[in-house]
Amino acid sequence: MVRLTRIYTRTGDRGTTALGSGERRVKDDLRIEAYGTVDELNAVIGVARTVADAQTDRLLAAVQNDLFDLGADLATPQTDEPLPYERLAVVPAQVDRLEQEIDSMNAALSPLNSFVLPAGTPASAHLHHARTVARRAERLMVRLARQPGEAVSDPALRYINRLSDWLFVAARHANDDGRGDVLWVPGANR
Structure with a gap:
């Protein structure tokens, strides 16, 4: 169990932070960037929850x-x-759960014949924002995994990849099951 008794420690005042193993790294290290972006994604999802319906919030x-x-x-x-x-x-079960939820949400949606603009209801817009942050986290994780001496687990990579798909489908669900999607019209303003 995590127990926080002090919020500031002063140990990061010189631009380093500790990993879970106790190893210290500079704060702009790629691993720190990756899990910092996951933290940012979590905060964006917190905002989306403030306008989501009860099922999506859960x-x-x-x-x-x-x-x-x-x-x-x-x-x-x-x-x-x-x-x-x-x-x-x-663990793989977390990825499996996302896939089951994607299939469940997607069953009510009509197929797309254009790309969807990140718009519509406030919940949909926030979920699209979360999707783009998830994609950034994924890019950082893939970059990290390619670095010599660094490892990112396969389930972690699968989870973040699947989560962006989950957020896309949830955004469509938040747009009246896709009926309120704002579709891209190629070349509309030429």
Whole structure:
């Protein structure tokens, strides 16, 4: 269990922060950028929850909890060194749950024949914003995984990829099950 007794420690005043393993890294390290962007995504989802319907709010609450798991996964790189606690990592069941929820939400939506603009209801716009932050987090995680000596688990990469799809479908759901989607009209303003 996490216990926070002090909010500031002064240990980061010189531009470094500690990973879950205790290793210190500079605050603009790619791993820090990746889990910092996951944290930003969580905050954007928190805003979306303020205007979401009750069902979507419940689903988003589970996603927010998963994002803390993902942040912990990224903040504690896999090493051969033993940790004094069990390392928390995203598991395939979390990805499976997202896929089931995507299929459930998508069943009510009509097929698209154009790209959707990130607009419509406030909930839809916020969910589209979250989707773009999820894609940025994914790009950072993929970049991190390509770095020598750095690892990002397959379930973590699958989760963040699937989450952006989930957010797209949820945004369409928030637009009256897609009936309120704002569609892109190619070349409309030429």
